[in-house]
Amino acid sequence: MSALYEQSRQLFIQRWGEMGANWGISRTMAEIHALLFVSPEPLCTDDVMAQLQVSRGNTSMNLRQLVNWGLISRVHLPGDRKEYFAGENDVWQMFETITRERRRREVEPIIETIERCQSMVRDDLKRLRGAERHQVQEYNRRLTEMADFLNVMNTLFNVVMKAGHKNLARLTKALARLM
Amino acid sequence: MSALYEQSRQLFIQRWGEMGANWGISRTMAEIHALLFVSPEPLCTDDVMAQLQVSRGNTSMNLRQLVNWGLISRVHLPGDRKEYFAGENDVWQMFETITRERRRREVEPIIETIERCQSMVRDDLKRLRGAERHQVQEYNRRLTEMADFLNVMNTLFNVVMKAGHKNLARLTKALARLM
DNA sequence: CAATCCTTTCGATCTGACCTGAAAGGATCG
DNA sequence: CGATCCTTTCAGGTCAGATCGAAAGGATTG
Numbered sequence: 001m002s003a004l005y006e007q008s009r010q011l012f013i014q015r016w017g018e019m020g021a022n023w024g025i026s027r028t029m030a031e032i033h034a035l036l037f038v039s040p041e042p043l044c045t046d047d048v049m050a051q052l053q054v055s056r057g058n059t060s061m062n063l064r065q066l067v068n069w070g071l072i073s074r075v076h077l078p079g080d081r082k083e084y085f086a087g088e089n090d091v092w093q094m095f096e097t098i099t100r101e102r103r104r105r106e107v108e109p110i111i112e113t114i115e116r117c118q119s120m121v122r123d124d125l126k127r128l129r130g131a132e133r134h135q136v137q138e139y140n141r142r143l144t145e146m147a148d149f150l151n152v153m154n155t156l157f158n159v160v161m162k163a164g165h166k167n168l169a170r171l172t173k174a175l176a177r178l179m
Numbered sequence: 180m181s182a183l184y185e186q187s188r189q190l191f192i193q194r195w196g197e198m199g200a201n202w203g204i205s206r207t208m209a210e211i212h213a214l215l216f217v218s219p220e221p222l223c224t225d226d227v228m229a230q231l232q233v234s235r236g237n238t239s240m241n242l243r244q245l246v247n248w249g250l251i252s253r254v255h256l257p258g259d260r261k262e263y264f265a266g267e268n269d270v271w272q273m274f275e276t277i278t279r280e281r282r283r284r285e286v287e288p289i290i291e292t293i294e295r296c297q298s299m300v301r302d303d304l305k306r307l308r309g310a311e312r313h314q315v316q317e318y319n320r321r322l323t324e325m326a327d328f329l330n331v332m333n334t335l336f337n338v339v340m341k342a343g344h345k346n347l348a349r350l351t352k353a354l355a356r357l358m
Numbered sequence: 359c360a361a362t363c364c365t366t367t368c369g370a371t372c373t374g375a376c377c378t379g380a381a382a383g384g385a386t387c388g
Numbered sequence: 389c390g391a392t393c394c395t396t397t398c399a400g401g402t403c404a405g406a407t408c409g410a411a412a413g414g415a416t417t418g
Binding site for chain 3: 261
């Protein structure tokens with residue numbers, strides 16, 4: 001295959017890995033993800049090991065995590081025992097998955113925590129007076145704002161992802177009009 | 180001050196720190212940010228050290244980074260030599276800052292990389308024929324989709340943050356109409 | 359300008375996340 | 389069933405990045 005094509009792929013994979021690292025995703029996991037994203041057909045564990053120079057164990061772990069996230073899927077080719085892995089290649093679908101998972105794992109817990117924090121000071125809000133009361137009220141207000149914001153963002157993402165792929169042109173135009 | 184109020188603050192700070200860690204922000208930095216977010220008035224370095232149990236150097240570094248990001252600001256109280264730090268407490272403003280910075284540092288580089296990757300295979304697209312050509316075309320298509328997606332998201336964020344607080348209801352409706 | 363008070367820097371240390379590779383575990387084949 | 393082929397696990401090793409704290413730097417004061 002063309003040398004430039006190979007180089008181009010490698011560059012993309014490397015950068016995607018770096019980006020992942022900045023967003024709290026292990027570099028290798030992001031690299032595997034990128035590799036499968038740009039691969040026209042499913043790859044097996046050994047392919048991944050060879051192309052990215054990582055150990056068998058590491059590859060196995062990360063492939064599994066990616067399957068867990070729903071970003072890649074196991075594929076069985078007829079007449080072959082090996083497992084193969086195929087990347088989701090619809091970008092919108094991919095990001096919907098990522099968003100949903102991260103929301104579930106990281107945003108929702110923080111919303112719950114905020115509610116819990118608020119319930120902890122509920123009595124104080126009734127009981128206290130004067131400056132102390134004021135301080136707790138302000139604290140409570142800030143927490144509410146934060147929770148509201150997070151909930152609004154949730155809704156927004158739902159809407160956008162639903163609009164998604166199909167209406168991309170319309171969506172872009174509509175956005176341009178709103179600016 | 181009320182014990183539950185203190186506990187509530189601590190819980191929030193701790194969780195915010197954990198969340199930060201999941202998103203590629205050092206736990207301590209996120210904790211300091213949370214502390215200043217829930218503090219009704221500016222704090223000095225020693226306050227932060229005492230409340231979070233971190234060293235002077237660590238506190239100094241992280242405070243500086245937060246100032247760099249624009250998430251907190253230095254405040255000088257009259258009649259006091261010390262520097263104090265105040266957190267941004269408008270949640271929308273806060274997230275706009277975070278989004279803008281991360282986009283500049285992490286999303287824009289990846290868009291540039293994608294364009295670079297595409298220019299690397301431009302010749303192949305003219306030169307190659309048959310299956311090989313097909314493969315490079317598909318690769319190119321996926322990259323384009325990815326870049327398009329990222330650009331749409333950029334625009335979306337611009338619009339949302341501009342609409343912001345005030346017109347959010349309208350925005351959500353406008354988007355809902357597109358579904 | 360010496361003293362005081364803060365802030366920042368920086369080399370040493372530490373920590374936790376990531377990775378490796380050998381060994382165990384399972385499935386499928388003849 | 390034994391052999392073969394893959395996958396997964398896990399006990400350690402490695403390393404980048406986070407943290408510490410002493411020392412240097414800088415500003416303000418009397």
